[in-house]
Amino acid sequence: MEKVEKHLFTIRCNRCGERYTLKGRIKKGKVETGLKRCLCDNENDFEIHRKEP
Numbered sequence: 001m002e003k004v005e006k007h008l009f010t011i012r013c014n015r016c017g018e019r020y021t022l023k024g025r026i027k028k029g030k031v032e033t034g035l036k037r038c039l040c041d042n043e044n045d046f047e048i049h050r051k052e053p
């Protein structure tokens, strides 16, 4: 079984500055959240920070 870590992430859109706080997980060193795209149609230009407990 693969170990999956769940964390809270703060995601900021680099285009419009919109912020989201989402639950996500780290899989193979990559952050996975449910966020597909921002309100401004940005799909991959995000700044992602893990929220420390």
Ligand SMILES: [Zn+2]
Pocket (backbone or CB within 6 Å): 013, 014, 015, 016, 017, 018, 038, 039, 040, 041, 042
């Ligand atoms: Zn945006």
